[in-house]
Amino acid sequence: MALRPALLIAGFAALLGCGVLTAPPAARAACAGCHTEHFREQGTCTGCHRGNPTSTRANLAHAGLLSRGAAAWGMPGAAAVAEGDRLRDRLGCRRCHVTGGRGNAYAISLDRVAWRRSQAQLRDAILSPATFMPDFSLTPRQADALIAVLLRDGERDGRESRYLVRFRDGRSNRPNGFAVQCGPCHRALTPEGALGTSASGPNLTGLLSGHYPDPDGRAWDEARLASWLRNPRGERPTSAMRPVTLNSAEWHDVLSALGPPPSR
Ligand code: HEC
Ligand code: HEC
Ligand code: HEC
Ligand code: HEC
Structure with missing residues (x-):
């Protein structure tokens, strides 16, 4: 100054x-x-x-x-706010979080927590994310732009935050098909809980829920997923994923794992 x-x-x-x-x-x-x-x-x-x-x-x-871009949360035309909106859509925060009143309630509602956390806590959560949140490799400036948008849309008098998902009981003794067939390379928050052990492939939470990011403007549905699993290189010639064959019980598990969370 x-x-x-x-x-x-x-x-x-x-x-x-x-x-x-x-x-x-x-x-x-x-x-x-x-x-x-x-x-x-x-x-x-x-x-x-x-x-x-x-x-x-x-x-x-x-x-x-609140400093830098985060301080722009109440300024509708500000560059940080516009960038935060873009990032939130492009990175698909809503496949796991409710933010701005929309999204899958697989993880904590960002509307509820935004005003209850310090800027440092929010930055840290975005830049060094929890295991089942993807690491987007963002810069602090991008994190502040996202924080501006979370604050703008957050409930300022938010009550104690809580999970909205009620995970189903895994009653079957059969191992979950997603965990077995996809879990060695992918993670996902699913109606059965958090599944998968590796981040070598993208985090697939909410793939079929309408909130998964689709950079090329093509949403994922059952048919596209089936054809992807048959031959990933048919769609993306340099894909590092190899074809996966599923039996019908596993296919059913994969579909139910990648949909939206069960409603309350
Ligand atoms: C309408 C919202 C608004 C008001 C009112 C406002 N600021 Fe800011 N301030 C911002 C934004 C947004 C930035 C960062 C972007 C920029 O540099 O324009 C910023 C930047 C700053 C910075 C530079 C460090 C940083 O965080 O980027 C300081 C220091 C600062 N403001 C202090 C103040 C003080 C002191 C007042 C009251 C006299 C004040 N501001 C009033 C929004 C505001
Ligand atoms: C006694 C002097 C003093 C007062 C009072 C003071 N500041 Fe500051 N402020 C500073 C100094 C010095 C820095 C730069 C070093 C630092 O970050 O502590 C700074 C930094 C900042 C920054 C940038 C922080 C960052 O992370 O880059 C903002 C924003 C800011 N002040 C806003 C405010 C606001 C709003 C108030 C009133 C609520 C305020 N300051 C009161 C001295 C003051
Ligand atoms: C694949 C799921 C997933 C995606 C996508 C995701 N997150 Fe998260 N996020 C999580 C999980 C899991 C946590 C840990 C807290 C919890 O279990 O709810 C978390 C925690 C957070 C927290 C800390 C909340 C708190 O309690 O302080 C913030 C902030 C956050 N995420 C922001 C974002 C933003 C911004 C995006 C988009 C750029 C995003 N997340 C995308 C799963 C996700
Ligand atoms: C041996 C590791 C491995 C296994 C097993 C595997 N994948 Fe993948 N998958 C990957 C990798 C690596 C990518 C990223 C490749 C790319 O972008 O082309 C990927 C990409 C994807 C994508 C594209 C996502 C996107 O955002 O573009 C989908 C969908 C997908 N996998 C679904 C599945 C499903 C469902 C299963 C289980 C039935 C599965 N994968 C099993 C490694 C694997």
């Missing part, structure tokens, strides 16, 4: 102190004692950045701070 405007603001503050000018209380937030003001017509420092506007000590004032 430039030094000179900050000094100007300090000068103004001195004028205010003498009662020469009056200003709304928000303009006297301690934040402005150390920082140049910006976006003044669009809100208060803490309206966008959170933090504690009454403290003149940086570490206290910065409690719960």
Whole structure:
């Protein structure tokens, strides 16, 4: 931040102190004692950045701070928000999470947790993801853009977050066909729980649910999946996946594993 405007603001503050000018209380937030003001017509420092506007000590004032792209969560035209929207669609966050009111409730609802976490916690969850969340190899800047969108769409008074999925009881003694045939290379959150042991192939959660990303504009359905399994290179000549043959019980397991979660 430039030094000179900050000094100007300090000068103004001195004028205010003498009662020469009056200003709304928000303009006297301690934040402005150390920082140049910006976006003044669009809100208060803490309206966008959170933090504690009454403290003149940086570490206290910065409690719960939102910085960089994440601070744009309430600015509809901002570049970070547009990028966050793009990334959320392209990476298919909704195959596992509800966000912006839509998605498969296989993992925690991002609408419920966004405002309950610090920016550092959200960044960490996105950049060093849990085992059954894909590692998208994002930059911190991209993570902040996603965070802006999660905050924009989050329930600000979100109640205690909880899972919405009620996993089915695996009553059968037969091993699950997805776990056996796909699990050595793929992971997925499924109605039977988390299946698969390796990330050498993509995480297939919600492949047939309508929320799986389809970069070439072709959604996955049963027919496409069947033909893919017969011959992946028929569709993608350089595919590293080899054909897989399933018996009918296994095919049934695969279809039920890759659909949407059971509704409540
Ligand atoms: C006592 C001076 C002081 C006060 C008061 C203060 N800040 Fe800061 N702020 C700093 C300094 C110095 C830095 C740069 C070093 C750092 O990140 O701590 C900074 C950094 C920041 C950053 C960038 C953080 C990052 O991760 O890049 C933001 C955003 C910010 N402040 C907003 C605020 C807001 C909003 C308030 C009021 C709620 C506030 N500051 C109050 C001194 C202050
Ligand atoms: C309308 C929302 C909004 C308001 C109001 C706002 N900011 Fe920001 N601020 C942002 C955004 C978005 C960024 C990052 C993007 C950019 O650089 O334009 C940012 C960047 C900053 C930075 C640079 C570090 C960083 O996080 O990128 C500081 C410091 C900062 N703001 C402090 C303040 C202070 C102090 C106030 C109150 C006087 C304030 N801001 C008011 C949205 C806002
Ligand atoms: C294949 C499933 C899957 C996909 C896709 C996925 N996640 Fe996750 N995510 C998870 C799991 C599993 C967790 C761990 C928490 C849980 O079990 O619900 C998690 C946790 C998180 C958390 C931490 C939540 C908390 O409680 O603090 C955030 C934030 C998050 N994901 C964001 C995203 C974003 C943003 C995307 C899209 C870029 C995304 N996730 C895509 C499965 C997924
Ligand atoms: C020996 C490892 C291996 C096994 C077993 C395997 N796959 Fe794959 N699969 C891969 C790899 C590697 C890719 C990525 C290749 C590519 O992108 O062309 C892949 C890609 C896919 C894709 C494309 C996903 C996308 O986002 O493009 C689908 C669908 C798929 N596999 C389904 C399955 C199913 C269902 C099974 C079990 C019946 C299975 N695979 C078994 C390794 C495997």
